[in-house]
Amino acid sequence: MTDCIIELCGVTKMYRSKAAVRNANLKIYRGEIVGIIGKNGAGKSTLLKMISGHVYPTSGELHFFNRAAAGEQSFFERMGVLIEQPGLYPNISAYENLKLLAIAYGLSDRETTIEKLLRLVGLDPKNTAKVKSYSMGMKQRLGIAVALLGSPDVLILDEPINGLDPQGIVEIRELILELNATGLTILISSHILEELSKIATKYAIIHQGEFAEVISKEELQQRCEERIEISVEEAREALPVLERELKITQYKVVDSRTVYVYDEHIRIRQIVQELAQHGIMVDSISRHKQSLEQYFLERTESAGERHD
Ligand SMILES: Nc1ncnc2c1ncn2[C@@H]1O[C@H](COP(=O)(O)OP(=O)(O)OP(=O)(O)O)[C@@H](O)[C@H]1O
DSSP states (O other), rough: OOOOOEEEEEEEEEEETTEEEEEEEEEEETTEEEEEEEEEEEEHHHHHHHHHHHOOOSSEEEEEETTEEETOOHHTTTTTEEEESSSTTTTTOOOHHHHHHHHHOOSSSHHHHHHHHHHHHOTTTTTTOOOOOOOOOEEEEEEEHHHHOOOEEEEEESTTTOOHHHHHHHHHHHHHHHHHHTEEEEEEEEOOOOHHHTTEEEEEEEEEEEEEEEEHHHHHHHSSOOOEEEOOOOOOOHHHHIIITOOOOOEEEEEEEEEEEEOOOOHHHHHHHHHTTTTTTTTEEEEOOOOOOEEEEEEHTTTOOOOO
């Protein structure tokens, strides 16, 4: 995954004297699912609107495929966008909605394209029901089909899970993973980290217009995993005791003094006792457990209030 297709270089969007997004730096690689996480008003939509060309940055630069995007409309045409409610005609079917757009886009081979797209998002091309009778989840699927109509390289979804019931959330998640498996790069925003945790490969946490953190899926999993953190004088001396006496099989030596233990059955007291019996003094030991939401709240509360 070495192909950087979108790069934000110090991108800022001011609305009068207020920065909706400030100095955003981010690299998005082909095939990633990037979760933009932030509370209401954090700047998620503004960020996605800048990337999709709906809003111009006040300063900074956007690069697509390693070239500056300014003035290059063709770059923005390579993005499929679903921001806010999909603009659908309520009194016609899903198929007819897509047909109108396909005509407007001048697409050839419309019937096959539309049928394929509707099937891809899990809607029946033969369903003649009016879109106004659709559930939220079905409308969201159709919105995604609309976004995919121009065969984009990047799909941008602003809070697509908002307002969906649990079943709808699962279905949209599955759809996103299926689309990603076809090679599509996806940017998706949410105010709930947990909701994106099953799909995103990278997270950008945005707080009051600024990125509080950009973190990979693996890093996030590591930070939120449950473990016992043990600090001793010499980690390598503790390992035989952990393995032989305590039968610990899942552990990681983090540095010369620190070991993380992942076995769930083991208790802190047992570890301290056993190590002490073998003449190894524990400097510190604690159980580390942090939920995704706790992690997110810490990043978005500790940053403090901004003064414009
Ligand atoms: N067109 C605009 N004019 C003036 N201020 C705006 C405009 N659009 C957004 N803002 C302000 O910029 C800030 C970021 O808004 P934005 O919609 O990007 O946040 P968000 O994270 O998407 O929030 P939400 O989840 O509530 O949609 C907010 O303070 C908002 O009021």
